[in-house]
Amino acid sequence: MQPQPATVTVVDHPLVQHKLTLMRDRARSTQGFRRLLNEIGMLIAYEVTRDLPLEPVTIETPLQAMEGRQIQGKKLVLAPILRAGVGFLDGMLSLLPSARVAHVGLYRDPETLEAVEYYFKAPSDLADRTVLVLDPMLATANSAVAALERLKQRGAQDLRFVCLLAAPEGIARLQAAHPDVPIWTASIDSHLNDHGYIVPGLGDAGDRMYGTR
Template sequence: MRDVHVVRHPLVQHKLTLMRETERSTKGFRQLLNEIGMLLCYEVTRDLPLEDVEIATPLAPMQAPKLAGKKLVFAPILRAGMGFVDGMLDLVPSARVAHIGLYRDPKTLLAVEYYFKAPPDVADRLVIVLDPMLATANSAVAAIDRLKERGCHDLRLVCLLAAPEGIERFHGAHPEVPIWTAAIDSHLDEHGYIVPGLGDAGDRMFGTK
């Protein structure tokens, strides 16, 4: 699919399989989501720009590469998106964090916003939106809508699982925003859940129903 990057690294695929298992504990699921978030972060940031700077090693001065420009922003969609944040911040500890509070109305499946907080200069930064499940894509589309309203233009989406229907809906609304995911599953069921999927990521992460 256009502008959809499926991360097929063996560690990502192995951890995803463990997360799918029904008997996986809440603690185990949360830990795996943290770990796989770090691995997905490695992939989504592999083309960040670098600039050479002057440093001194214990033996000699040299020109060496560092990240260029303003620090990036991780923007988890609450609440399940928070499962990615700690692992990604371990990898990019200088990143800023925006929070986008959305929930899915159980009847309409549409996203309802209840919270938004971002760095004041978020429009000048690369923003990586985090949402484990790209199912109907209503939450992801709404999150990108809110960020664009605030001037953001350099945007990427990271998810754990995606459904073909979700990808189509997302790129129908935001065709220029690339997606990184660990897998594209078969389809959505009548309740808007990804099949075979792994259930509700938020519920499994927090032990709720």
């Protein structure tokens, strides 16, 4: 029996949808785009970590001892796909300040649209940690598929993919290549155009974030 494709969760919280609409506006400044991406990153991190396991812990409040709960196991790893994935990082680290950070450097060949690796650095114990792979755009999914494969080669087992926008084509490709990796996104847009851009989308997230458009 073939494994079922992993789940896709659309984070439809009003704050996320409001901020996404502001980001789509072509008149949004670089500063505003970058700030909104950080804010949405924090909000999506709240959703993607909702099911993390907890364990009991005994603490002392100012009044008495009590049993509370804390996240079980080793701290998470945030793995942004360079360069645009870094836009999620500060917002997520503000919510998960103890998380480790991996960096996956990939660029999209303009002719073939295939992902080309130029940098990779990650903690050595990925097998013991939940890894959130970050990239604002899930378009062709070439970069996402390559990043997930590279992280699995380093031992990662509990992987979750987090994006701002996804195209149906990208979702299908990622699910076919990595059916064990669930996806979180703020929106599933209409389709990809002939240049591999998400429509209606918001343009190139990296260019808009760094002012290189």
